[in-house]
Amino acid sequence: MQFVDLLIDRGFATGACRYEEAYPGYEQAPRVVIPVLVEGQLIVPAIVDTGAPWCILDPEIAEAVGIQPRAGYRTETLLFHWTRYEGGLHRMRIGLFAEKGVDLEIEATVFVPILRPGDSWMSPNFLGLSGLLERTRFAVDPSDNAFYFGLI
Amino acid sequence: MDRTAALAQRICKRAQELPETSLRELERYVELLQIRAEASEAGDEQIVFLEQLANARDYQRFAILVRGIDWLSQPAEELGKAIDLALTLQMVVIARELAELGRRLHPTDAHIRQAQDVLAPPSAQTTRLPYSQGLDASKKWLREHASEYRGQWVAVHNGELVGVGSTLDELRSGIGEDQDSASTMLTKVP
Secondary structure, three states, rough: OHHHHHHHOOOOOOOEOOOOOOOOOOOOOOEEEEEEEEEEEEEEEEEEOOOOOOEEOOOHHHHHOOOOOOHHHHEEEEEEEEEEEEEEEEEEEEEEEEOEEOEEEEEOOOOOOOOOOOOOOOOEEEEOOOOHHHEEEEEEEOOEEEEEEOOO | OOHHHHHHHHHHHHHHOOOOOHHHHHHHHHHHHHHHOOOOOOOHHHHHHHHHHHHOOHHHHHHHHHHHHHHHHHHHHHHHHHHHHHHOOHHHHHHHHHHHHHHHHOOOOHHHHHHHHHHOOOOEEOOOOOOOOHHHHHHHHHHHHHHHHHEEEEEEEOOOEEEEEHHHHHHHHHHHHHHOOOOOOOOEEE
């Protein structure tokens, strides 16, 4: 990571990790994908997406860390990538692993979809602008797949 | 000269002397008055009109009206409704402003308290997360093999597949407690 000196040592970022260029199973769609620790319990991949209105988390993952999708602050729908999803907003801890520097944990607002019986969530997890990235300093260096992050 | 014309003349005269920021404020105020007049002509309450604007996805006029309503004179329920409407329109900044205002005006209202809690700006701190061994190797495994497991959940530990399941519950019971740790990466492959 060639900008550690410039970005971490000079205080722009507190940590950095390498990102994957595609979400598992979506090899044809270029993305910035990093592993995150949800509620200090599970590591899952998530797409960094400033176009996502909120962080979005698979309801099965939410339940596995003790969050009931129906217990959230109910919003009618979330319009995302031209599709409407029903779900609720929850507060949860999202951890970013640093390969250089120090880890970061963010208390974020996360949208968890509420599925109809028999349905399953087939979309990726997202780190969105509102509720997470809006208060996180970040930079991307595509020359070596580096994702720098830090506190404001 | 009737009252309206006299007022218009006064505004025109003063407007020329106003700085740009005050002009924009005046424009917003005139727009707000116009929206209120429309609501009144339609015989609607402001909140009902707010709902109509939200349903029509009229973001701009919604923002003007919602910020122009005297929330001191409105019950908590109406303010809660406005927060939800703002969220429906994904106007997060406005929803947050209203929730913050609601916390001050109606501190005991459960709906507003929940909104304020969940809409509070995110907070971050540096920390030491549980040590995660072989995360790079696991990412590499997923890059190379994930597509072989479409529609399934997979668990990868230190670059090795340690479990497959049709649900996350099934996957976690299959891999057991020792593998279900901060070093195991779990994902569903769409």
